[in-house]
Each structure stands twice: as structure tokens, then as C-alpha cells.
Amino acid sequence: MDFLRDPIGFVIQWYVGWLAGLGLPAVWVDVIAKLTGALVLATGAMLFVVFLIWYERKLIGRIQDRFGPNRVGPWGLLQPVADMLKIFTKEYITPIGADKFAYNLAPILAVAAVLLLWSVLPLSMTVVGTDLNVGLLFLIAVGGLGEMSYILAGWGSNNKYALLGAFRLVAQLISYEVPLVLSALVPVMLAGTLSVTGIVEAQEGVWFIVVAPAAALIFFIASIAEIGRSPFDLIEAESELVAGYNIEYSGLKFGMFFVAEFLHAFTVSLIFATVFLGGWRGPGAEEIPILGFVYLMLKTFVVYFVTILFRGTLPRFRIDQMMNLNWKVLTPLSLALIMAMAIAGGLTRDLPIFWQVMAFVLVNLLLLALTDQIMKIARRKKAKVNLAIGTGQPILTSSTKHGTGE
Amino acid sequence: MNGLQAVFLLAALVSLFSAAMVVSARRMMHAALWLVLTLMGVAVIFVTLQSSFFAVVQILVYVGAIAILIIFSVMLTRRVMEDHGDQILPGWRGAALVVVLLFAVLVGFLALWQGFTALLVELPPEADNLLELGKALVSPQGYVLPFELASVLLVAALIGAITIAVDRKEERGG
Amino acid sequence: MLGNWLYIGIFALVALIMPALTILIAGILSPKRPDPIKNSTYECGVETVGPNWTQIKIQYYVFALVFLIFDVEAVLLFPWAVAYQFLPLYAIIEGVLFLLILVAGFLYAWRKGALEWF
Amino acid sequence: MIPLAWYLVFSAALFCIGLFGALARKNAVAILMGIELMLNAVNVNLIAFWHYHAQVRSAPYVHGLAFTTMVFVVAAAEVAVGLALIISAYRRRQTPVVDELTLLKG
Numbered sequence: 001m002d003f004l005r006d007p008i009g010f011v012i013q014w015y016v017g018w019l020a021g022l023g024l025p026a027v028w029v030d031v032i033a034k035l036t037g038a039l040v041l042a043t044g045a046m047l048f049v050v051f052l053i054w055y056e057r058k059l060i061g062r063i064q065d066r067f068g069p070n071r072v073g074p075w076g077l078l079q080p081v082a083d084m085l086k087i088f089t090k091e092y093i094t095p096i097g098a099d100k101f102a103y104n105l106a107p108i109l110a111v112a113a114v115l116l117l118w119s120v121l122p123l124s125m126t127v128v129g130t131d132l133n134v135g136l137l138f139l140i141a142v143g144g145l146g147e148m149s150y151i152l153a154g155w156g157s158n159n160k161y162a163l164l165g166a167f168r169l170v171a172q173l174i175s176y177e178v179p180l181v182l183s184a185l186v187p188v189m190l191a192g193t194l195s196v197t198g199i200v201e202a203q204e205g206v207w208f209i210v211v212a213p214a215a216a217l218i219f220f221i222a223s224i225a226e227i228g229r230s231p232f233d234l235i236e237a238e239s240e241l242v243a244g245y246n247i248e249y250s251g252l253k254f255g256m257f258f259v260a261e262f263l264h265a266f267t268v269s270l271i272f273a274t275v276f277l278g279g280w281r282g283p284g285a286e287e288i289p290i291l292g293f294v295y296l297m298l299k300t301f302v303v304y305f306v307t308i309l310f311r312g313t314l315p316r317f318r319i320d321q322m323m324n325l326n327w328k329v330l331t332p333l334s335l336a337l338i339m340a341m342a343i344a345g346g347l348t349r350d351l352p353i354f355w356q357v358m359a360f361v362l363v364n365l366l367l368l369a370l371t372d373q374i375m376k377i378a379r380r381k382k383a384k385v386n387l388a389i390g391t392g393q394p395i396l397t398s399s400t401k402h403g404t405g406e
Numbered sequence: 407m408n409g410l411q412a413v414f415l416l417a418a419l420v421s422l423f424s425a426a427m428v429v430s431a432r433r434m435m436h437a438a439l440w441l442v443l444t445l446m447g448v449a450v451i452f453v454t455l456q457s458s459f460f461a462v463v464q465i466l467v468y469v470g471a472i473a474i475l476i477i478f479s480v481m482l483t484r485r486v487m488e489d490h491g492d493q494i495l496p497g498w499r500g501a502a503l504v505v506v507l508l509f510a511v512l513v514g515f516l517a518l519w520q521g522f523t524a525l526l527v528e529l530p531p532e533a534d535n536l537l538e539l540g541k542a543l544v545s546p547q548g549y550v551l552p553f554e555l556a557s558v559l560l561v562a563a564l565i566g567a568i569t570i571a572v573d574r575k576e577e578r579g580g
Numbered sequence: 581m582l583g584n585w586l587y588i589g590i591f592a593l594v595a596l597i598m599p600a601l602t603i604l605i606a607g608i609l610s611p612k613r614p615d616p617i618k619n620s621t622y623e624c625g626v627e628t629v630g631p632n633w634t635q636i637k638i639q640y641y642v643f644a645l646v647f648l649i650f651d652v653e654a655v656l657l658f659p660w661a662v663a664y665q666f667l668p669l670y671a672i673i674e675g676v677l678f679l680l681i682l683v684a685g686f687l688y689a690w691r692k693g694a695l696e697w698f
Numbered sequence: 699m700i701p702l703a704w705y706l707v708f709s710a711a712l713f714c715i716g717l718f719g720a721l722a723r724k725n726a727v728a729i730l731m732g733i734e735l736m737l738n739a740v741n742v743n744l745i746a747f748w749h750y751h752a753q754v755r756s757a758p759y760v761h762g763l764a765f766t767t768m769v770f771v772v773a774a775a776e777v778a779v780g781l782a783l784i785i786s787a788y789r790r791r792q793t794p795v796v797d798e799l800t801l802l803k804g
Contacts, residue, residue: 104603148474342672429723472777474647541671549764564689
């Protein structure tokens with residue numbers, strides 16, 4: 001019965017008990033148990049990518065009115081396996097003049113930075129990688145380590161297109177990390193802890209996406225930008241750059257960047273589901289922990305599905321539009337959001353929790369509406385300027401780009 | 407010699423070695439990458455000191471932001487891929503002497519202090535207390551003045567750096 | 581505390597070794613027939629003139645700069661946010677003031693045109 | 699169970715290496731990297747003493763943490779302005795080498 005309610009936790013307990021029974025010192029039991037856990041989780045994540053690739057290709061295919069992969073295996077399920085076998089036997093081509101160490105380290109680091117994110121995520125009530133007291137900050141910091149791998153790749157390739165692509169990508173990533181970090185402050189404020197497990201526990205009554213929809217929206221958009229996917233796929237802008245930082249890579253070294261991207265996309269959905277959608281929380285998840293895992297996966301796949309919808313339906317941003325969205329919409333919005341929520345929470349502190357939540361929701365919705373209005377006005381202004389250009393009338397200097405008259 | 411000591415020694419050796427590479431590497435980009443390794447090593451040192459918060463902040467701020475800023479600057483201040491010529495000033499022997507003397511003096515004076523040989527034991531988990539830090543940062547008896555001044559300093563740095571770096575005249579030309 | 585980090589350290593090692601091993605295995609399986617043309621730098625068909633180097637724009641520096649400032653500011657604000665529920669109202673206002681000062685700097689950067697992508 | 703001495707010697711060594719870099723490197727960016735190393739050494743020292751004090755008092759001790767936070771702020775501000783100066787000087791003189799940056803001599 002215990003096994004049915006929580007098979008994963010049961011197996012872990014049994015395994016640790018078995019290790020302890022071998023007569024090893026306690027420290028070694030601990031290390032071996034942790035090593036096994038890490039190995040299983042990391043291997044599982046890597047193999048999961050195979051399924052993710054199939055899922056995404058199938059969905060994108062359906063969006064574009066195609067079948068997607070349907071030849072190898074039932075519903076084309078084995079297509080990614082076949083692709084993997086192919087890429088395994090491809091030759092590595094190392095460009096002349098490449099910085100060997102940086103060139104080879106980059107794909108490894110790219111995957112490692114994403115895999116490491118899994119170490120602090122709670123997968124169900126009993127299966128937690130590790131409950132670090134600064135877990136959320138850890139997620140953001142390690143997510144940022146990926147930037148280093150792109151710089152290594154771009155610089156190690158000894159190719160100007162790779163270098164340009166890498167710097168472009170890193171500029172995008174660090175820009176979008178600003179609203180990401182700022183909007184991450186909101187769940188921390190609500191939960192009163194940085195630990196990811198603590199944040200999940202704090203969402204017992206109500207999910208944070210309900211309390212702070214604006215923060216969730218900012219976090220979600222910034223996360224999509226962090227994985228560098230359409231509509232933010234400026235790195236692979238075929239019409240602008242040759243291919244981006246990974247142009248000189250071939251074979252599995254290229255494949256590793258690919259794996260990192262897919263895994264990152266899924267991991268980001270997992271983080272979003274954990275931080276804003278209540279993680280493993282759901283009816284009955286506390287009594288039957290395996291249900292929590294199922295809930296978490298369901299939520300994650302919903303979020304992942306939305307990111308794929310974004311990818312499949314939205315056109316690519318121009319780079320200046322993308323930067324404007326970040327610096328002129330998301331960052332000011334998140335700054336205003338933190339201040340407004342802090343004050344609203346401080347003022348309604350003595351009221352019952354229901355009114356507190358209502359105040360938070362109201363502040364969020366108001367700010368979203370305000371942003372929408374301001375964006376509309378700005379767009380109208382811009383349309384007017386464009387009209388003036390079209391009719392050949394002189395444009396007033398006051399309405400042109402500011403900062404040029406100096 | 408237990409596991410923690412081994413981790414510390416490894417991290418310390420790696421960071422000292424890569425710090426030495428930072429100050430001696432001929433190519434600036436290599437120096438910057440070695441700097442990243444040093445910073446990671448220091449993050450591990452913070453972990454051995456049980457300061458999770460600063461270990462993570464070290465990665466977030468130093469590796470994630472400062473190192474990237476330095477790498478961008480390296481790319482902005484080079485004309486050719488190879489850094490030609492000697493990267494060390496002619497008077498480096500004097501500098502080395504000063505540094506070695508300083509190290510000897512520092513360690514010598516520290517060794518006189520009775521706490522020098524104290525063993526650091528494992529702290530209880532609530533020692534790395536963000537809650538207390540957060541309260542102290544905004545309490546009038548604590549650090550509210552440095553806290554607000556930090557904001558002013560950051561803004562001053564932001565404004566100053568942008569004013570210095572963004573040169574409108576050149577910007578329009580190229 | 582240290583136990584948490586032990587797990588993360590082990591996980592980091594595993595996360596580094598696994599892709600490295602995969603790449604190594606693929607390297608053994610895959611053919612190796614290098615030739616100078618194949619190994620030359622990819623150049624869109626035309627040979628590069630001059631060294632493989634390109635000057636990046638000052639804009640990259642400015643973005644990294646603003647990012648750094650906000651990152652450090654977030655580091656100061658995270659403890660504040662953790663303690664938020666236990667803070668009196670004036671302490672919350674102090675945090676808001678901290679942000680407002682930063683907003684002033686952000687607006688300056690905006691007016692100055694530093695946030696434009698040219 | 700690490701002696702405090704190890705941390706102090708490590709941080710002294712890191713500080714001295716950073717100082718050497720700041721004194722002996724030609725490239726201005728490298729000098730800044732040396733200064734970053736020195737600031738890191740300071741942080742290691744502060745955290746080590748924080749741990750020591752928390753242990754001696756056997757109570758949470760925030761002052762060391764608050765000081766370290768401030769060092770992070772100062773490091774960020776320093777590197778931001780320092781690099782901006784170097785880039786600005788480079789754009790005028792086309793060199794990042796400090797010996798050739800004799801702006802004041804004219």
C-alpha cells in the first residue's frame with residue numbers, strides 16, 4: 001500500500017536502507033545515495049529530451065498543418081532515437097585556430113548548467129533533490145551560467161559570425177535576466193523564503209499566479225527569452241546572422257547545444273509551474289505523493305505547450321523591438337509591480353487574508369491595464385510619426401528619438 | 407583530513423592557480439576566463455563556510471554579471487585578436503617583492519592572534535539567516551543608511567558609467 | 581546545509597561528466613577524416629580579409645552595465661523580500677525608497693538613450 | 699572542521715596575487731581584474747570571520763553578512779565605472795595599455 005501511494009519515495013527509502021545494511025560508514029552511504037540520485041535524475045532528464053523533441057516536432061507539425069514525424073515507430077515516436085543514432089556517428093570538425101579547450105568545454109557547460117537546475121526542484125512532496133535555503137536564487141544564478149558557455153563557444157570557434165552571434169545572444173540573455181530577477185522577488189515576498197520547497201508550501205491556499213498574475217506574466221515572458229526561442233530566437237535569425245554561436249560545431253557537440261536548448265525549455269516550464277502554479281500541489285497530493293508528481297508534470301506540460309504555441313504562432317521580433325520590450329515594458333513594469341505590491345501588502349497587513357489577496361490581485365490587474373494603455377498610446381504616437389514619413393512632411397524633432405540633440 | 411578539508415584544499419588550489427593565471431595570462435580573454443574559474447573557486451570556499459547566500463550571490467553577481475562585463479570590455483578594447491608584446495610592466499620584479507613581503511607580513515601578524523588556529527565547526531542551519539539579514543538591512547538600529555546609500559552608489563555608478571561610456575558624437579559617426 | 585551542497589556538488593560533477601562522456605563516446609564512434617578545407621573557418625564562401633575579429637558595439641557594454649546594477653540591487657532586495665512579512669510599514673517604505681532611487685537612475689539611462697538598440 | 703587559519707592564509711594569498719596583478723599588468727582591464735581578485739579576498743575574509751563570530755557567540759550574527767553585501771555593491775560600482783573609464787579612454791587613444799594613457803600630460 002505504501003508502495004502504491006509513493007513508489008518513488010518508497011524505492012529511495014528502500015535503497016538507502018539497503019545501502020546502510022551493507023556495513024559501509026554513514027558518510028559513504030550518504031555520498032553513494034546522493035550520487036545515485038543525481039545519476040538517475042540527470043540520466044532521466046537527458047533521456048527525457050528524446051521525448052521532448054518528438055513532442056515538440058509533432059506539435060509544431062500540427063500547428064503548421066503537417067503530420068510531423070510519423071515514419072519511425074508508432075506515431076513517429078522513435079524518430080528522435082534515429083536522429084540521435086545519426087548524430088552519434090557524425091564527424092567532429094574542429095576549425096583551424098580554434099581555442100581547443102574553450103571550444104570543447106562550451107557544449108558540456110551548456111548542458112551542465114541546465115541539468116544542475118534539476119538539483120533543487122521538488123518533484124513531489126517526498127522527492128526533493130535538495131531543499132537549499134536559497135533555492136530560487138540558485139535557479140537564477142545557475143541559469144545564468146549558460147551565458148558563459150555561449151561566450152566560450154563563440155570565442156573558442158575563432159569565427160567572427162560565431163563571436164557576433166554569441167555576444168548578441170548574451171546581450172539578449174542578460175537583458176531579460178533583469179525582469180526575471182525582479183519578478184522573482186514577488187513570490188519571495190509572498191512566501192517569505194527563498195527555498196523552492198518553501199515557495200511550494202506557501203501556495204497551499206492559493207497559487208501565486210492568482211495572487212500576482214502580472215509577476216507571473218513577466219516571469220514567463222522573460223523565461224521564454226532566456227531559452228532563446230521564437231519569438232526571441234534572434235540567435236538563429238537566418239536572415240540576419242549566419243547561424244549564431246554554434247556555427248562551427250558539428251556532430252554531437254552541436255547536438256549538445258540542441259539538447260541543452262530543449263531541456264532548458266522544459267526546465268523553465270518546470271520552474272514556472274513550481275514557482276507560480278503551486279508545484280506538486282493539488283487535491284490529494286499530500287496523502288498520495290505520487291499524485292503530486294503527476295500534477296507537477298501535467299502543469300509543466302501545460303506551460304511547455306504554451307511556449308510551443310508561442311514558438312509556432314508568433315513571428316520573430318526585430319532585435320530593437322525585442323530590446324524595447326524588455327527595457328521599456330517589462331523592466332519598468334516589474335519595478336512598479338514590486339513597489340506597488342510592497343505598499344499594498346503593507347497597508348492591508350491587518351486585514352483578513354482574503355482582502356490581502358484581493359489587494360494584490362487588484363494592484364496586479366491595474367498595473368497590467370495601465371501598461372496596456374501606455375503601450376497603446378505609444379504605438380499611436382509612433383504610427384503618427386510613420387505617417388508623417390510616408391507623406392513626406394517634415395518631422396518635428398521633439399517626436400523623434402530622444403537623446404540625439406546634444 | 408576529512409572530506410570538507412579536501413574540498414576546501416581543492417577549491418583553494420584551483421582558485422589560487424587560476425588567480426595566478428589571471429595576472430600572468432598573455433591573452434586578455436584567457437585572463438578573463440581564468441578569472442571566472444577563480445570566482446567559481448571562491449564560491450566553493452563560501453560553501454565550505456556555510457554561507458549559501460553568498461555562494462549563490464557570488465555566482466549570480468560575479469560570474470553572471472561582472473565577468474560578462476569584463477569580457478565585453480575586453481572585446482571592446484582590442485584592435486587585433488592577438489595581444490602583442492609583453493603584458494607585464496618592466497618593474498614587475500619590484501611589484502613581486504612588495505607582494506611577497508606583504509603576504510609574509512600579513513600572515514605573520516595574523517599568526518600572532520590567538521584566534522588564528524581556531525577550528526571552524528559546522529554551524530546550525532539557521533545561522534545563514536536571510537530573515538535576520540533582511541531585517542537588519544532596513545532597521546534604523548542596523549544598516550538602513552548603508553542600504554539606502556548602496557542604492558545611491560549604484561545609481562551614481564550607473565549614471566557615471568553611462569555618461570562616460572556613451573559618447574554621442576562617436577555613436578552617431580559609427 | 582553542507583549536506584545540501586554535497587548533493588549539489590555531486591550533481592554538478594555528474595552534470596559535467598555525463599555530456600562529456602557522451603561527446604567522448606560519439607567521438608570514438610564517428611569517423612575522423614580532417615582536411616584543411618573542411619577545417620577552415622566558415623565564411624559564407626568568401627575568404628575573410630584581415631584577422632577574424634570584429635569590434636562589438638558599446639551598446640553591449642551598456643546593457644551589461646545596467647544588468648549588473650540591477651543584479652546587485654536584487655541581491656540587496658532578496659533579504660528584504662524574505663523578511664517582508666515581518667517588517668513594519670516604515671521598513672517597507674525604505675525598501676520602496678531604495679527602488680525609487682534606482683528607478684531614477686533607470687529613467688536617466690532611458691532619457692540618455694542608453695537603452696536603445698541602434 | 700577547517701582551521702580559520704586556512705581561510706586567512708588563502709585570502710591573504712588571493713589578495714597578494716590580485717595586488718600583483720594590479721601593480722604589474724600593462725592592460726587596464728587586467729588591472730581591474732586584479733582589483734576584483736583583491737575584493738574577493740576581502741569577501742572571503744569577511745565571511746570567514748562571520749562564521750567564526752557566529753560560532754563563538756553561538757547565535758546568528760548578521761553584521762558579517764551585511765558587510766559582505768556592501769562589499770558586493772562597492773565591487774559592482776567600482777567595476778562599472780572603472781571599465782567605463784577604460785573604454786572611454788580607449789576610444790580616444792586607441793589603447794588599453796596604461797603606460798600609453800598619459801591623458802594628463804597632454
